[in-house]
Amino acid sequence: MEPFSTIKAVAIPLMQINVDTDCIIPSREMGKVSKTGLGEGLFAGWRYKGTSGREINSEFILNDAKYKQAQILLSGSNFGCGSSREHAVWAMVEYGFKVIIAPSFGSIFYNNCIGNGLLPIILAEKDVISLADWIVEDPQKNRLTINLEKQTVSGPEVMAYYFELAEQHKNMLQKGYDVIDLTLLRQDEIAAFENQDMKNRLWAKLI
Amino acid sequence: MVHLTLFEKLWNAHVVADLGEGAALLYIDRIFLHERTGSIALKGLVEKKRVIRHPESVFCTIDHIVDTLPGRTDDTLVEGGKAFIQTTRASARAAGITFYDIGDARQGIVHVISPEQAIVLPGLTLVCPDSHTCTQGAFGALAWGVGSTEVEHAMSTNTLRVKKPKTMGVSFNGTLMAGVTAKDMILHLIAAYTAAGASGYAVEFYGDAVADLTMEARMTLCNMAVEFGAFTGIIAPDDKVIDYIKGRPYAPKGENWQRALEYWQNLKSDKKALFDKKITIEASAIKPMITWGTNPGQAIAIDGQVPFPAQIRDDHQRAAAEKALAYMDIAPGTYLTELTIGGAFIGSCTNSRLPDLRKAGKILKGRKVAKGVRAICVPGSSQIKRQAEAEGLDKIFIEAGFEWRESGCSMCFYAGGESFGFEERVVTSTNRNFESRQGPRTRSHLASPETVAVSAIMGRIASLSDLNEEVGNGTL
Ligand code: SF4
Numbered sequence: 001m002e003p004f005s006t007i008k009a010v011a012i013p014l015m016q017i018n019v020d021t022d023c024i025i026p027s028r029e030m031g032k033v034s035k036t037g038l039g040e041g042l043f044a045g046w047r048y049k050g051t052s053g054r055e056i057n058s059e060f061i062l063n064d065a066k067y068k069q070a071q072i073l074l075s076g077s078n079f080g081c082g083s084s085r086e087h088a089v090w091a092m093v094e095y096g097f098k099v100i101i102a103p104s105f106g107s108i109f110y111n112n113c114i115g116n117g118l119l120p121i122i123l124a125e126k127d128v129i130s131l132a133d134w135i136v137e138d139p140q141k142n143r144l145t146i147n148l149e150k151q152t153v154s155g156p157e158v159m160a161y162y163f164e165l166a167e168q169h170k171n172m173l174q175k176g177y178d179v180i181d182l183t184l185l186r187q188d189e190i191a192a193f194e195n196q197d198m199k200n201r202l203w204a205k206l207i
Numbered sequence: 208m209v210h211l212t213l214f215e216k217l218w219n220a221h222v223v224a225d226l227g228e229g230a231a232l233l234y235i236d237r238i239f240l241h242e243r244t245g246s247i248a249l250k251g252l253v254e255k256k257r258v259i260r261h262p263e264s265v266f267c268t269i270d271h272i273v274d275t276l277p278g279r280t281d282d283t284l285v286e287g288g289k290a291f292i293q294t295t296r297a298s299a300r301a302a303g304i305t306f307y308d309i310g311d312a313r314q315g316i317v318h319v320i321s322p323e324q325a326i327v328l329p330g331l332t333l334v335c336p337d338s339h340t341c342t343q344g345a346f347g348a349l350a351w352g353v354g355s356t357e358v359e360h361a362m363s364t365n366t367l368r369v370k371k372p373k374t375m376g377v378s379f380n381g382t383l384m385a386g387v388t389a390k391d392m393i394l395h396l397i398a399a400y401t402a403a404g405a406s407g408y409a410v411e412f413y414g415d416a417v418a419d420l421t422m423e424a425r426m427t428l429c430n431m432a433v434e435f436g437a438f439t440g441i442i443a444p445d446d447k448v449i450d451y452i453k454g455r456p457y458a459p460k461g462e463n464w465q466r467a468l469e470y471w472q473n474l475k476s477d478k479k480a481l482f483d484k485k486i487t488i489e490a491s492a493i494k495p496m497i498t499w500g501t502n503p504g505q506a507i508a509i510d511g512q513v514p515f516p517a518q519i520r521d522d523h524q525r526a527a528a529e530k531a532l533a534y535m536d537i538a539p540g541t542y543l544t545e546l547t548i549g550g551a552f553i554g555s556c557t558n559s560r561l562p563d564l565r566k567a568g569k570i571l572k573g574r575k576v577a578k579g580v581r582a583i584c585v586p587g588s589s590q591i592k593r594q595a596e597a598e599g600l601d602k603i604f605i606e607a608g609f610e611w612r613e614s615g616c617s618m619c620f621y622a623g624g625e626s627f628g629f630e631e632r633v634v635t636s637t638n639r640n641f642e643s644r645q646g647p648r649t650r651s652h653l654a655s656p657e658t659v660a661v662s663a664i665m666g667r668i669a670s671l672s673d674l675n676e677e678v679g680n681g682t683l
Contacts, residue, residue: 016530017403020502022639022643026621026643027620028623031286032290033247033291034247035247035355051648052647076523077523078403081403082433082641083337084244084337084354086244086336086355104406104407107406107407108351112356115357168228179360180257180363183232184364186224189223189224190234190365200220204236204459206261
């Protein structure tokens, strides 16, 4: 995973609530036992015309040249609700997104983001809306700067918004750690728990 | 003395290490996989040369992509689906985990067979790379859906890093009216508090109306906790849970059964425990529900009118309603019972257990599915299918004009294989009415299996009382 520090990039406001993971990547786009090859399927149901083809739907915001090379997505509350498919995050990362800003996220999706170096930022709804309003004026010019160290979202003419992020999540994103490797360093603690647990909950063991 | 909620007790018993800021490294007792996402997780482990810490704690089924047509093999109508099935089989065998293959008498939808085998038990943690893992919270276990990377984490370490959610208590007081089901309870709750209403919370369901539910109905209730935005849903274990589990393959035996019973005694919220948020619902006020839109919160009583978006004050909710009505091809203010349907589906981890099939069967007996309606029933597990057949339910369904299938997820979700057809209107006992969830631009209306059965017969969205009116009194 690539370490995350600061980015300045074009942002796309996809201002809908409850954007679910079936919308982010339809099931039919997950045709291989693989974590890659998914960027093309991102928002396929909206990005393309019809249901399985690749004819561009020019009305969908992702296809609007104004938002070329966007790396930040703004959306409404409960972004990434629904299915646990990590493909939704893999597809967003592969497409080039680095940050998602929304008032709230589906909880499985949020964790999947952290595990894949995609920064989920929670801001108050009114703040997301005012950012979106400012961006649409001139998306290529009105770029957002995301500073992970300071935990801020800012732009040349907008004040910096502070966002909360758990220290361990920040740490993982900044260092680009593989979280499984980190936990594997705690084998002793896990073994100690298991020893004690054999006494407390012998009935729960499958041995 | 500290007063704890059930959730906090389950949480505390599994903390391996405190990670600060309310996060913990939690011990994971059981892990379940299926071929759709499990295949990728197993492959991920091999690629990173990681080992499974306790292979005996990991189980895997084939349910998502496999065909449900009789005589099925590894070939499936889902393009590329065969690779998922075969990769999963090969990886599961190589990893030495318990695997329920096609043709195994125990095969079925993951959240249906885990309780059948008593792999889930009160007081355990269980994860699966599948969002409806919360179904199993009905047993007083902490069970939740995770991503592929997280399940790799769980398999390699039997732990997960989890940020502690807040707690919400949802009480259903009083008694349900006749003909109202657990599906109606959860749709009523989500409609009242929105699909994000429990975002950030672990929800405990309790109250008389919950205590009255069968285990199967409690699973329906917990199944859709995730559609309410919750981390998971749980219900404190009682005698019904114990009766259900006793004697099943992975239930504790002998002395361990006694130890378990003792441990489970304490698995309930203390009387004075405080939830971060509480909701109370009068069960008697709940009517049979059905969705009209594209998220499960967009639901109304079946005899009601869909909203006029212009009257919705919240900008986002109004925009969402407009978009949903356009997608569903429904005019504002329509009575849903005016809409004709082309599909009827009884299946999924929400509503495909034996009591669901019995209730639908009672309605279908001696009747016929309306012309122009394609009706399908997919039992939740191979075991349920056999039990239903032993009772003759299969004949009732088939004679009524339903297809009777092998067990699996089937048309609960579209993976590129079978679907009801472009823009088809479907009444379905499943849990998600998202755009194109059941096939390219299908229009899904979520409801109870009873409502699906009645609608299939009437050829339009209809409730039990519509059917009674049509055929005169006293038939049902
Ligand atoms: S039945 Fe549907 S909701 Fe349940 S696990 Fe299968 S695909 Fe998911």
